[in-house]
Amino acid sequence: MNDSYSILIIEDEKNILDFMSRTLKANGYKTTTVTSGKAGLSIINSQCPDLILLDLGLPDMDGNDIIASVREWTSCPIIVISARTGEHDKVAALDLGADDYITKPFGTSELLARIRTSLRHSNRMASNSPLYIRPYKCQGLILDFEKRMLTLDGEEIHLTPIEYKIVAYLARNSGKVMTYASVMANVWGPFTDNNNRILRVNMANIRRKIERNPSQPQFLFTEVGVGYRMCEDENEV
Known part of the structure; x- marks a missing residue:
């Protein structure tokens, strides 16, 4: 193949x-x-x-x-x-x-x-089709891009607009390391401040909401000093 x-x-x-x-x-x-x-x-x-x-x-x-x-x-x-x-x-x-x-x-x-x-x-x-119309799925976490809805084990997780943009961007690029700069440019625009403190704060909030054990993440992984990687979409495995 x-x-x-x-x-x-x-x-x-x-x-x-x-x-x-x-x-x-x-x-x-x-x-x-x-x-x-x-x-x-x-x-x-x-x-x-x-x-x-x-x-x-x-x-x-x-x-x-x-x-x-x-x-x-x-x-x-x-x-x-x-x-x-x-x-x-x-x-x-x-x-x-x-x-x-x-x-x-x-x-x-x-x-x-x-x-x-x-x-x-x-x-x-x-692909000629819209990128990732199909929901992202990984170990009970599902992100429906059309409905802009995130669920974990069937329970809806409420994200702020900024948190949603971060999760959606990482989910669309699941399995890849996305640098701090690329995430910030996608979420806040290309002229955002290089200080990634606001990103780290938002990521900490997201982890508290979606990780069953934030100290041992299943979904959002940190490449220290580089960026973040989201668990690969099970649809693509």
Whole structure:
């Protein structure tokens, strides 16, 4: 079923490149591999892969420059695979337009799950139908976008307009890390203050309302210093 998906791997560490290529081929994906940024950009421009796995520390150019270049003309999913673990590095790549960020070392299950999430989200965005008319569902939490109604185990949860906008945005992007800046721009507009305190306050209120145990969240996860990720929609699993 994955045969229709082509994945470009841009990675200069041979052992990691070989590992990812073998893993993806074993799971039915078509793969192309390159070891430099310039070769990667050439393949992207000529073949338009369905997804890009990108190392940031390439020998000829920084991976962030590739993200910026690709985002000038296509929304093709980009998953960063990097040894850079700093919050600043993650935020920078995600804000430039990367869809996800995996730090080395990583396992097969994590890699495949992130790829499935990014491909599903890309397919939804490319659909001609209105984005996410179907309700979001996860472990008893249901968000009906048409009715603007959130329920947990059948009980309605009352959200303020701001809280609803936050939850709806994260639900539409479920399974992906959304940076603080992207959430704030979507909810309060592109010229909002960079101080994310108001977002943190609203998220704390939302968690108190929807999490069965706020100290052990099931639905809204924090990527410290980077942003938030909402539990993946069960409709898409």
